[in-house]
Amino acid sequence: MDKKYLYLFSEGNGKMRELLGGKGANLAEMMNLGMPVPYGFTVTTEACNKYYDDGERLSDEMVEEIFVYLNKLEELSQKKFGDPKNPLLVSVRSGARASMPGMMDTILNLGLNDEVVEGVAALTNNPRFAYDSYRRFVQMFADVVMGLPKSKFEEIIDEFKEKKHVEMDTELDEQDMREMTVAFKKFYKDSLKEDFPTDPKEQLIRAVEAVFRSWNNPRADYYRKMNDIPSSWGTAVNVQMMVFGNMGNDCGTGVAFTRNPSTGERKLYGEFLMNAQGEDVVAGIRTPQTIDHLNEIAPEAFKQFQDICGKLEAHYKDMQDMEFTIEKGKLFMLQTRNGKRTATAALKVACDLVDEGMISKDDALMMVDPKQLDSLLHPQFDPNALKAAEPIAKGLPASPGAACGKIVFSAEQAIEEAQLGHKVILVRLETSPEDIEGMHVSQGILTVRGGMTSHAAVVARGMGSCCVSGCGEIQIDEAAQVITVKGKKYTADDYLSLDGSTGNIYGCKIETIPASISGDFERFMKWADEKRRLGIRTNADTPKDAALALSFGAEGIGLVRTEHMFFEGDRIKAMREMIVSKTSDQRKKALSKILPMQQGDFEGIYEAMQGHPVTIRYLDPPLHEFLPTSSYDIANLAKDMNINLDDLKAVISSLHEFNPMMGHRGCRLAVSYPEIAEMQTTAVIQAALAVNKKHPEWKIVPEIMIPLVGEKNELKYVKDIVVRVADEIIAKAGSDMKYMVGTMIEIPRAALLANEIAEEAEFFSFGTNDLTQMTFGFSRDDAGGFLSHYYDKKIYEQDPFARVDQKGVGKLIDMAVTLGRKQRPDIHLGVCGEHGGEPSSIDFFHRVGLDYVSCSPYRVPIARLAAAQAAVKESRK
Amino acid sequence: MDKKYLYLFSEGNGKMRELLGGKGANLAEMMNLGMPVPYGFTVTTEACNKYYDDGERLSDEMVEEIFVYLNKLEELSQKKFGDPKNPLLVSVRSGARASMPGMMDTILNLGLNDEVVEGVAALTNNPRFAYDSYRRFVQMFADVVMGLPKSKFEEIIDEFKEKKHVEMDTELDEQDMREMTVAFKKFYKDSLKEDFPTDPKEQLIRAVEAVFRSWNNPRADYYRKMNDIPSSWGTAVNVQMMVFGNMGNDCGTGVAFTRNPSTGERKLYGEFLMNAQGEDVVAGIRTPQTIDHLNEIAPEAFKQFQDICGKLEAHYKDMQDMEFTIEKGKLFMLQTRNGKRTATAALKVACDLVDEGMISKDDALMMVDPKQLDSLLHPQFDPNALKAAEPIAKGLPASPGAACGKIVFSAEQAIEEAQLGHKVILVRLETSPEDIEGMHVSQGILTVRGGMTSHAAVVARGMGSCCVSGCGEIQIDEAAQVITVKGKKYTADDYLSLDGSTGNIYGCKIETIPASISGDFERFMKWADEKRRLGIRTNADTPKDAALALSFGAEGIGLVRTEHMFFEGDRIKAMREMIVSKTSDQRKKALSKILPMQQGDFEGIYEAMQGHPVTIRYLDPPLHEFLPTSSYDIANLAKDMNINLDDLKAVISSLHEFNPMMGHRGCRLAVSYPEIAEMQTTAVIQAALAVNKKHPEWKIVPEIMIPLVGEKNELKYVKDIVVRVADEIIAKAGSDMKYMVGTMIEIPRAALLANEIAEEAEFFSFGTNDLTQMTFGFSRDDAGGFLSHYYDKKIYEQDPFARVDQKGVGKLIDMAVTLGRKQRPDIHLGVCGEHGGEPSSIDFFHRVGLDYVSCSPYRVPIARLAAAQAAVKESRK
Numbered sequence A, B: 001m002d003k004k005y006l007y008l009f010s011e012g013n014g015k016m017r018e019l020l021g022g023k024g025a026n027l028a029e030m031m032n033l034g035m036p037v038p039y040g041f042t043v044t045t046e047a048c049n050k051y052y053d054d055g056e057r058l059s060d061e062m063v064e065e066i067f068v069y070l071n072k073l074e075e076l077s078q079k080k081f082g083d084p085k086n087p088l089l090v091s092v093r094s095g096a097r098a099s100m101p102g103m104m105d106t107i108l109n110l111g112l113n114d115e116v117v118e119g120v121a122a123l124t125n126n127p128r129f130a131y132d133s134y135r136r137f138v139q140m141f142a143d144v145v146m147g148l149p150k151s152k153f154e155e156i157i158d159e160f161k162e163k164k165h166v167e168m169d170t171e172l173d174e175q176d177m178r179e180m181t182v183a184f185k186k187f188y189k190d191s192l193k194e195d196f197p198t199d200p201k202e203q204l205i206r207a208v209e210a211v212f213r214s215w216n217n218p219r220a221d222y223y224r225k226m227n228d229i230p231s232s233w234g235t236a237v238n239v240q241m242m243v244f245g246n247m248g249n250d251c252g253t254g255v256a257f258t259r260n261p262s263t264g265e266r267k268l269y270g271e272f273l274m275n276a277q278g279e280d281v282v283a284g285i286r287t288p289q290t291i292d293h294l295n296e297i298a299p300e301a302f303k304q305f306q307d308i309c310g311k312l313e314a315h316y317k318d319m320q321d322m323e324f325t326i327e328k329g330k331l332f333m334l335q336t337r338n339g340k341r342t343a344t345a346a347l348k349v350a351c352d353l354v355d356e357g358m359i360s361k362d363d364a365l366m367m368v369d370p371k372q373l374d375s376l377l378h379p380q381f382d383p384n385a386l387k388a389a390e391p392i393a394k395g396l397p398a399s400p401g402a403a404c405g406k407i408v409f410s411a412e413q414a415i416e417e418a419q420l421g422h423k424v425i426l427v428r429l430e431t432s433p434e435d436i437e438g439m440h441v442s443q444g445i446l447t448v449r450g451g452m453t454s455h456a457a458v459v460a461r462g463m464g465s466c467c468v469s470g471c472g473e474i475q476i477d478e479a480a481q482v483i484t485v486k487g488k489k490y491t492a493d494d495y496l497s498l499d500g501s502t503g504n505i506y507g508c509k510i511e512t513i514p515a516s517i518s519g520d521f522e523r524f525m526k527w528a529d530e531k532r533r534l535g536i537r538t539n540a541d542t543p544k545d546a547a548l549a550l551s552f553g554a555e556g557i558g559l560v561r562t563e564h565m566f567f568e569g570d571r572i573k574a575m576r577e578m579i580v581s582k583t584s585d586q587r588k589k590a591l592s593k594i595l596p597m598q599q600g601d602f603e604g605i606y607e608a609m610q611g612h613p614v615t616i617r618y619l620d621p622p623l624h625e626f627l628p629t630s631s632y633d634i635a636n637l638a639k640d641m642n643i644n645l646d647d648l649k650a651v652i653s654s655l656h657e658f659n660p661m662m663g664h665r666g667c668r669l670a671v672s673y674p675e676i677a678e679m680q681t682t683a684v685i686q687a688a689l690a691v692n693k694k695h696p697e698w699k700i701v702p703e704i705m706i707p708l709v710g711e712k713n714e715l716k717y718v719k720d721i722v723v724r725v726a727d728e729i730i731a732k733a734g735s736d737m738k739y740m741v742g743t744m745i746e747i748p749r750a751a752l753l754a755n756e757i758a759e760e761a762e763f764f765s766f767g768t769n770d771l772t773q774m775t776f777g778f779s780r781d782d783a784g785g786f787l788s789h790y791y792d793k794k795i796y797e798q799d800p801f802a803r804v805d806q807k808g809v810g811k812l813i814d815m816a817v818t819l820g821r822k823q824r825p826d827i828h829l830g831v832c833g834e835h836g837g838e839p840s841s842i843d844f845f846h847r848v849g850l851d852y853v854s855c856s857p858y859r860v861p862i863a864r865l866a867a868a869q870a871a872v873k874e875s876r877k
Helices: A017-032 A045-053 A060-077 A114-124 A127-144 A150-164 A174-192 A200-214 A218-227 A279-283 A291-297 A299-316 A343-355 A361-367 A370-377 A383-388 A411-419 A433-441 A455-463 A519-531 A543-551 A571-580 A584-609 A631-641 A645-654 A667-672 A674-694 A712-732 A748-752 A754-760 A768-776 A780-792 A809-823 A839-848 A857-876 B017-032 B045-053 B060-077 B114-124 B127-144 B150-164 B174-192 B200-214 B218-227 B279-283 B291-297 B299-316 B343-355 B361-367 B370-377 B383-388 B411-419 B433-441 B455-463 B519-531 B543-551 B571-580 B584-609 B631-641 B645-654 B667-672 B674-694 B712-732 B748-752 B754-760 B768-776 B780-792 B809-823 B839-848 B857-876
Strands: A006-008 A040-043 A090-096 A106-110 A235-241 A252-257 A269-274 A320-327 A330-338 A396-399 A402-408 A424-428 A444-447 A466-469 A474-477 A482-485 A488-491 A495-499 A504-506 A535-539 A557-561 A614-617 A703-706 A740-745 A763-766 A828-831 A852-855 B006-008 B040-043 B090-096 B106-110 B235-241 B252-257 B269-274 B320-327 B330-338 B396-399 B402-408 B424-428 B444-447 B466-469 B474-477 B482-485 B488-491 B495-499 B504-506 B535-539 B557-561 B614-617 B703-706 B740-745 B763-766 B828-831 B852-855
Touching (some): A017 A040, A017 A090, A017 A330, A040 A060, A045 A200, A045 A235, A060 A200, A127 A150, A200 A235, A291 A299, A299 A320, A343 A361, A433 A455, A444 A455, A519 A857, A535 A857, A571 A631, A571 A645, A667 B780, A703 A712, A748 A768, A748 B768, A754 A763, A763 A809, A768 A780, A768 B748, A768 B768, A780 B667, A809 A839, A809 B748, A839 A857, B017 B090, B017 B235, B060 B200, B127 B150, B127 B174, B150 B174, B269 B279, B291 B299, B299 B320, B361 B857, B396 B455, B402 B444, B411 B424, B433 B455, B466 B495, B535 B543, B535 B857, B557 B584, B571 B584, B571 B645, B584 B614, B631 B645, B667 B712, B703 B712, B712 B740
Parallel strands (some): A402 A424, A424 A444, A740 A763, A763 A828, B424 B444, B444 B466, B535 B852, B828 B852
Antiparallel strands (some): A006 A040, A090 A235, A320 A330, A402 A495, B090 B235, B252 B320, B396 B466, B482 B488
16 A cells, blocks of 8 residues: 555554544553553544545455454454454444544444354353343444444334343343344344345444444534534544453443543542443443442452553643443553543633643643633523522533523424524433534533433533433423423423533523633633733623623723614614705704714713723614615604605615625715714714713723725725814814724725725724625625535535635735735734634634734633634744 | 926927826927927926815915916017017916817916007007907906806807897907907906906916816816826916917918828818917817818918928827917917827828838837727618618718717707617707717717817717717707708607718618728738737627627637526526426426527537637526516416415525625536536537537537636536536547636635636636626625715726726736646636726736636727737837
8 A cells, every 4th residue: 555544553652643533542642651452453544535535435455454454453462353262353433633522433342243252152151241242233333334223223122121121231131132132133134135244354344434434424524513623634443452341240331531521620530330331331321330439349440540540641731531441350441532621620620730730821721722711601590590499300410501491302493493593401311412413502401311421411511501411300201392390391381491510400591690700710811811912802882791891801892883873762763864865964964963872872882991992983884774674664754754755765765785785885885975974083082082081091092993995095085084073173172182093904905905005094903704705705694595505515614704714815814914014014903803703713813913803792701712822822833 | 396397398398298288298399399389388287286285276386486487488479478568468278198178278368458458459450359369368267267158258249249230250340349348347247246357467377277177177077087087197287378360361270180080091181260269160160161271371371381290290100180370371380289080090090100101010009099999890871771861961071980869959868868778869059078978978979060170070089979060951949859951850759860971961760780890900900919919709698799709800709608598588487497496306307408408509609609719607697586576477487387386485585685796606506506517518518519520620629617716625516517527428429529627716715716726727717897896895786876976086086897906906816817827837817807808907917917808799809909009018118
């Protein structure tokens, strides 16, 4: 082969994550560290990409190579694949570069057939174990390779249990297992019209292909989109000698974290099941025991495990999430990885590791995903409202936060309701990977079964969503769409409130209050502020938003949109009067009614920002947005304004635009109607003068921003109006107040000619929403319809309105920064589009040399951390 | 002063046109050549700009400087300004860098007042002349400086004529002139509440200011816009000692061309009036004599004039347009400039000058304005239809061409009707500069008064419009909106047809036929083809257009729009079926109905183009454009297609877009519905195979163009479909036909990432319409409303949809060319937006290194010449 596509674990190491995937690299690393890891090898992510390049098949060469490594594995394990006398059984597990828990597929016990199983039974002297393993293998193979639903097999198991009047799988005996295997294989043949494959090598190749295929299954696809993982990365496959947790009561399997993933507390945290195989623990079918009980059952293995935990944490310098199996008392490590954790835990772990001297502050900053902070910023239950409420039940506090919404019973329902803007709580017996999208759109998740490491718990923590799991007090009747708690019924019309930090469940709606930044969070954010170079401003149109952003650490307002101020109350009437005016004097008269209100708005915002800088953008949207649309409203307006109905209709129709996004808006309004810019300048300057008078120490310097500029002359025309009006007012007031005039860069031409624009503009603020629309040539309002096809066909992998398109839009931004600074070295550069609060975009804005980003108040802490991470990354280069 | 703002004619020369204006530079040049030019000086164009910078006033320093030059003029002329004993009178005339005939203002006889006029009367012993000059001066000053309408003075003159029962001004005697002057001054005072200024210096300063002011009068503004003259150029002012053509019958004034400006014939061509002042000749009030009659009246002056004509033509190496005055038998040259001419004349002059050895072919190519060729390309009267028609009258053949339209009586009416899409003939007693916009929108112009050099004739030739002038047989009753010719009445409901080459006027509608390229035109275009580097293609959607373009010299088709093909006849039904389909199979079925028709279209185009390359663009417009909009049509469609009306309505409403220009169109359609690209590929490839079979020598290589690409993957996705379908058809046919797949560059992002796009695209065609829209962020459909304000406020001086915006859009094109060639050195680059036929844009496309431009068939010859001129300019650098 032209390339090395396979690696024994002993050939790899922890740094080879891109090639071997996270699981493969860490197995190799643990083996290098001398830890007990069953032998195995990894088929690389490059092999996965080759599989897709070869038309979704393994080439003959690749198959041959896999068999070469199978031979090596046989030598190492001193067992033989398919040999009943000394059989090698293997697990086949996916392992991508980034951890995608539960998203792809796993097959255990591969290598079994009717002969080999008898050999295993004889060798282990444990036929029940042998057939338990065999029936599991048939089920997993059928599911993963052939796409037969797991639930069909669960039904067969349930039939057996009923027949035998038992509740637990463990109560089924050898004969049951034998019969179940036969039943499984019969179902397989009936469904697929082919025998279950008996050749272990065929089993292996088909399993490897299935894992590669699973890289593109819908839930993996959705997970990648949510976590910005490129589909081009591919997954590796790990083929590993089986060790067995289901050989008897001296066997077991478990998962554990070196610290509490919910709170961050430094204490081993995990669960295990004796006489069970891997998936049993996380699948939530049997409720497992907490890890400390292992000390009582298998003290030696527990001690060894504790020791390994310490070593792994010291080695990886981060909280670890591990899987292990105990086979006849002997411990085997099957996986380690940096553990997923809640935002609270992430902050505590980061602070503790710094205090423990294990990592630097820079390391700590890099350890927390900025997006996670979001979960700490949203409202918590109002303690007073909480006092009055009585929990109806209690489950496990699986993922913290407060959630309130109406009940839904399926992921599909959740998605439907969320699209209607409704807040919902997803209530499930247990969740499965298929539910992931529904979980994402729900306020909170409540499950009947499953522990703290169940699927629901792990995924919810990753999402920063509130989750209460394993609440057995609830009965669900999905068909009737009812849950019953202690005899009381709740339907889709009822509210539930969940407290993910306590596990409490309330049967009512509970009010919430805003979050605050304190403790570890506060300490951590201070480190971020010390590190970052980018300033952080906020987009806020009201004193309330401004104050909230200030409490979240905003250093100013990067964008006050003034158009909202024209819609409120009586103002819309004056605005409409302005629009239908035919002369400049009429327009001035109408605007003069808005002036005092607008000035009051600005005073409120200046007061709230306590002297921090405030950038005010002049009127931006197309005029027709202000006009009434219904016949009734139009008739009323004509009456109110005492104008002819037909005249009014004519005005409204003359304002119609085919493409309002590219129409009469932004500074084009001020060019057509200079009176608007005059009024807004008067309001801004008078407001600043008034507040400066009350608080001379604030020394407010108004920043006036002209939107949608594409040409220097256009900016100059509006700026000349601003300067004329402002200078006159300031002189009349006998003040020496300064002010600045700048522009949005949101039209491609403005970016291309930024040097010319900078002759007039004292600052630029990139409006990345419009800039993205114009650069891609599609409007945000309309793109939804076809962009979904683009994602399906992998033409785009991410929404350019969510993350800035660094290649295209970014190139324009980069040009504009360079050209602008060349013309005016001290020009102040920022961004106020929605990308200003998105971490990967912030990293780009840092690299390209902006002075600040501006984002919505709730995104301010996220932006602070993302900016710090960008600075750390730069300092490490 | 910081700068030299004034030049004596003796200080200037012909190369100082930018500073001195055309008139000033040429007066200086003639003086340098020893020709008889009255002394004078020029106030520069920079002084004009300073006048505007200083808030539309002449600074005190500037006024002083003008007086310094007035002193110099007094010394040179040995006369004194304002001195009745030896008075200096001057003319004050505008003169911009580019000739703008009649657009700005002129004042003659300045320096007269009640004392000076008596001095002039005494000195010349010709009081009638003195008062004739005075009354003219009062009238011109009142008009130009104070804005009193000329017509009011004409009314006073008419009253005098009536009182004296005479017809001509020349019949009025000394006493009449005296009284008329008094009447003029009285009218002046009554209207303006101030006395007519008696101080000659004040007269001069106010006149200079008025000329500067006239630079921005509406008709000058319109002329500049039409001729792409920047308003920043400003005009110069020439102050020149008066010589008099109105001193008696041994005096006269005239204008002449060294060759015939209508036909190009090498023969002195012009008109003069004895005992008249300058404006009388061109104003069309008295009908002048042709220039050859001058030989009889003033043989010596005529001989001298002939001699000067020869020298000037040899000196300027171009046909000259001159003004002269004869004062008491002595010839004075008042102006020379390269003469405006018809396209026919331009071609003949250019060819003749080459044959005469006076200029090179390159010079000849630079001598013809490409836009002028337009007039030669449009239909001429069908000779058969013409035979059947009888002219109702005959005027002067003032500007050639054929025109047909309904009668309008004013420029305003012409504009109104033209806006409604109606073709009109503007019929006027005589035209004036105020009529220019109305003349521009008319098919042809017919005047009752005025000769071959009247305002109407000069302007029409400049525009390439058909004009018949001086047809005294017509009586106009403007009030009744009727013209009468030989007793027959014609109203706004009647058609007139004008033949500008013969002067014939027809009272009916006459059919026209297409033009052809032959004679001088053909010879000249061959020179252009030899010189140009750019290829010239055409935008054509039908075999008829393709054949026309081929006859005009197109070398291929750069753009076949396929969407028109979906609208015709039954196709729209199949198209609608496709749109409302819910599955790929349904869509394929609907498209299969369109396939044979579309294939037939392509075969027709391939046949018409006889093996020249043809670029076919795939479906581009938003789908909803194909849907019916009226309730009636929607109901019918539902019935036709046997689908539920509500379902259909839902589909139509789901296709609504807020900004269709930025919506689901272009290659986005092919991404969503690959079946469209499959069908179109089948049609293109099968058509090419079929035509290649009939004409193997043509070796057609289909060029398939994917529109609206913004990302490489998107192009790749569609290209993969094209290649799959095409290769299969070609293989099946046992052919080895090649084909190319390229893309439009019309989204800013495609230009920014052209290197990536070029990995997939074998050619680029710049779609400058969309690229302009996206780069400026305004849509062509909506921009009309506000761009007018931009022009008024001089923010933009030209329509970026008419001439490519070289700074902004051009920067993107330049980037894309560089990036595209870097990735794929042999990439073929062209443009197919409407700018492809506009000369200044073609010059840019040449400089930026494109391989070809593509334009509408009628623009092909224009593009050929513009491309040649670009090459000449380059070779001269």
